[in-house]
Amino acid sequence: MNASTADLPIVVIGAGPIGLAAAARLIERDIQPLVLEAGPAAATAVRAWSHVRLFSPWSEVVDPAAEKLLAPTGWVRPDGATYPSGGDWAGLYLQPLADVLGDKVRYNATVTGVSRSGRDRIVDADREDQPFVIHYTGPHGAEERIHARTVIDASGTWSTPSPAGGSGLPALGEKAAAADRISYRIPDLADPALRARYAGKRTAVIGSGASAFTALAYLADLAKADDGTGTHATWILRRGISGSTFGGGEADQLPARGALGLAAKAAVDDGYADAVTGFRTDAVERDTDGRLVLVGEDGCRLDAVDEVIVLTGLRPDLTFLDELRLGLDERLQAPTALAPLIDPNQHSCGTVYPHGAGELSHPEKDVYLVGMKSYGRAPTFLAMTGYEQVRSITAALAGDREAAERVELTLPETGVCGGAGLFDDPEATQSTEGGGCCAAPATLQIGIGAPATASGSC
Incomplete structure (x- = not known):
């Protein structure tokens, strides 16, 4: 990229757990992020299921870089052995993290399209030298745009639930x-x-x-x-x-x-x-x-x-990425190299191998789908693996290939397996x-x- 492009921010789409973790990791690397969040507050999607308890305890749903960013504010992680509800996760961790990020998070910003500036998906010439252009609607519905050197899409899949129809299409009526x-x-x-x-x-x-x-x-x-x-x-x-x-x-x-x-x-x-x-x-x-x-x-x-x-x-909304050259598995709609690692026919949440920038790369350089969206239609996602994704990606963006390729996530023997689900009594989940x-x-x-x-x- 040219010098002017290098000065542009890295745009993160979505102020959910993985998007905010990506921002925290970028700041750790002295790289400036800009987070675009469609809702009026952080973790809008998580708040929509605030009454449901997570399967993972607090020790597994707080990103280490985010915790460091929060520490100077006096923030203390809740008891690591307890299980937050969606409301707890959003209110006690994700919103405080977004507050620390301040004006690096832009609310009521719904992304409607991402492309290369002056290049639709057909054009090859000087493609990788062009910045990304992101179109979004602002708080009052006005169309706005911003340029970026990298796009990290952490918008999740909550907005696009799968239908009742057995064919994958809505049933008639x-x-x-x-x-x-x-x-x-x-x-x-x-x-x-x-x-x-x-x-x-x-x-x-x-x-x-x-x-x-x-x-x-x-x-x-x-x-x-x-x-x-x-x-x-x-x-x-x-x-x-x-x-x-x-x-x-x-x-x-x-x-x-x-x-x-x-x-x-x-x-x-x-x-x-x-x-x-x-x-x-x-x-x-x-x-x-x-x-x-x-x-x-x-x-x-x-x-x-x-x-x-x-x-x-749930399934990913790929409509606003139509002008980008994505390499997606034809079944799962996940990045091609990642799909075999997360195939629900072969894997549960605890058997997905940690992965990062390599598996999440696309033919379109410097664009990444992370978090739930990177898993396409696979339901095997864990927050911990999402945090590892953005740690690796931000290392790659900082030019630290060794850190990007290194695996820093060890899925704990008991932690990944635990979870409260419907139950507040921890013993209820261990009675198998x-x-x-x-x-x-x-x-x-x-x-x-x-x-x-x-x-x-x-």
Whole structure:
């Protein structure tokens, strides 16, 4: 790059945990960052799930460089053995970190496009000599732009949840129903308005991961509290049920997921939910009362429900990066070199090898996708691996190749495996039979014999 380009800031997109850690690491290297955050405060996405507890304890969700930056303010990390909620993480750590960064964080700045200045993705000539140009909308909706020498996209995947449709596209009728009867988030049933929305109603929960387990457990608790009001859930899985469905299996090093799985199992065993397996949603229709009827690819029609909670994963928003030359895996939408390391068919969170600038590089020089966004559609992300990503990338940007290539993250034997999930009692997550943090849960069955199936014309 030329001298004028070298004087430009490094723009970080997103003031979440990994974006703010990237800024802290850049400052540690005497490099000036500018963080563009779409929301009005730090960690806007994390705040949206403030009622959900993390799987990782405080000792694993605070970046070392960020902690050093905070230390002069008198900030003290909460007890490292305890588990923060999303609200705790945002309020007790991420916002104070953003406050220390001061005017290096620009709020209400929604990035709408990134390109090379004067070069669309087709043009080769002098491409790498041109700075990046970032278009964004400011606080009052006005379009603005800024130039940068490097772009680190830590915008996450929260804004783009996957749909209910089994094909990866929204089911027919899904978009219309989303206006009033479909949610793509775990409901906060401590909120009176949300509690009223689901109390006494029949709710379908679509998904087979920890988020779906959490929603089922919340709905079961609501049904217990409102006994006799008719609160009931139908749990819809695209696959069959096996031990691994509940967080088991040799590759799963998160017993907290096993605990969540037990909660989902208990919801069915105790009669608060039915399970429907092998169901891929093709259409969402309304009955004469306005309730929703889910129709499968095989024509199977489930009984009508009042609400649907879709928790089928998240995916990266790549639309504003269209003019950049990214090298992404065709399945996971993760960087090509990273994809085999995080493939959920092979890895759980605790078995992903630490990685950095090398694995996160693209054909477009000096642009990096980090954090959840770097994982594409894979759900195996841990904050610790994101912190290692930005440590390596900032070392590379500072010209310290040795540090960039060095692995400085050791996943602790017990730390990565621990987590509270739904549970405030640490012992609840360590009660898995077989002993040890990483012991796989025994194969679980729902009820006796085959799982219960919701009625309907199937």
